[in-house]
Amino acid sequence: MKAIVLYSGGLDSVLALGLIHRLGIEVQPLHLALPFQPSPPKKSGSTMAENLFREFGLKLKTLALEEEFLRMVEHPRFGRGKQLNPCIDCRVLMLETCGAMLPEFKADFIVTGEVLGQRPMSQHRQALELIDRKSGLQGLVLRPLSARCLEPTIPELKGWVSREALLGISGRGRKEQLALAREWNIHGFDAPGGGCLLTDAGYVRKLRNLMKADMLNISNLRWIQYGRYFSLDQECKMMVARNERECELLAAQALDQDILLRPENTSGPTALIRGESRSEHLDLAAAIVAYYCRAGAQAEISIRRVSSREEKRVFREPLPESRLRSMLIS
Ligand code: SF4
Known part of the structure; x- marks a missing residue:
């Protein structure tokens, strides 16, 4: 089976990618560049990913979401966070974009590095369910870092991925992610959080x-x-x-x-x-x-x-x- 891994540049998406790759699933990393991420990108994050992609023999595909993202910022359907950040609309747009690329990559499902409860607006249980539903990808979005705290997805139910091999991380702490990074010898990532200028x-x-x-x-x-x-x-x-x-x-x-x-x-x-x-x-x-x-x-x-x-x-x-x-x- 093959998965598109939504790669943000942060540690969590790298860990999600590593986890799925280690389970023998073919992976295609996809980076959706948003206009509200600071440019130029932080060097350390890109170096960490480059090393990993080289090790796994992967080619990162990058796609810019520009005008459609701007229109969404002006008129979000699901509200905004503390500032102008329309996080739920943003995740729906990203997943819709990934979903539309499944046939192109001949991929079967989508993987993200999201962690249940890590972000207040878009990563609580109801928000994740809403995002999957609105993007038309219900059951096809696997979040390997938190999978055991969430409803089983199609890849788990069909046995493409063993649920037992996935993790059950939740909350805002980073201890488990950092321990995994140490175990896998992943270095050079930036401190988590921030990054989106809309916040x-x-x-x-x-x-x-x-x-x-x-x-x-x-x-x-x-x-x-x-x-x-x-x-x-x-x-x-x-x-x-x-x-x-x-x-x-x-x-x-x-x-x-x-x-x-x-x-x-x-x-x-x-x-x-x-x-x-x-x-x-x-x-x-x-x-x-x-x-x-x-x-x-x-x-x-x-x-x-x-x-x-x-x-x-x-x-x-x-x-x-x-x-x-x-x-x-x-
Ligand atoms: S913080 Fe910014 S990039 Fe992240 S989900 Fe919200 S709007 Fe999107």
Whole structure:
């Protein structure tokens, strides 16, 4: 038999994959890349998985869920968690996507690393049942780390997988998973939890502001990940880098129609304006960049549209702090 293993990059999905592989089931790891995971991905998680896939001779398949994920965030059917995280809708979408790929991989069922009771919204018993039902995969989703605490699935009932060989982990503790990782010599994984920007209060404040301005799209989601976010007005937003790495990340994300600001006579941050910008926005933005420069009284700021070679240079005094704070969303 063959299983698609929904691989998230975390330890639990690696353990689930290892467990099923060790039972002699052919496995196909599938990573669904979500727009709300920080990019670039954390190195240690990817290294751990690369080692394991090499050891087992597996090829990871990655698929990006973008527009469909965005629409779901705007209009979730099953509500949200503490922030903007629509966890149940998210799991349904992921499993539906996996389910649609069963024929392509000639696979018989799906495996996930979910642990009963580990996450408050999407991993309690009723939520898991609801997710399986709504994704049209009732009985076909095996959660090997918690299987013995859950109703037997089709792979167990049909004897494709021995229920006795599966685990009965539940709750938020990680002791059993860490012990298994030690036993299997799996190293280099990140601390669990977090990872989804939709649960990060600071990111969500920026995201809500974008949603209010009807500016929710994939490139804007990446754009607001790094730096200070300013809402210059309803239709015009600006990101200001906080360090050298963010200066590079911002510059790399610039779109043709964006406006790029850089200090010329002093060290200071790169900034990027997006949306409907008028000349008063540019003035304001230059004064914000000047606030973060080391020039003291006046900073010389170059301003140019990314698609154009023409630039304008202006000298600006730093914007008063109270005015700056009224536009900063953090
Ligand atoms: S925390 Fe984020 S990635 Fe995880 S289930 Fe919820 S919405 Fe999806």
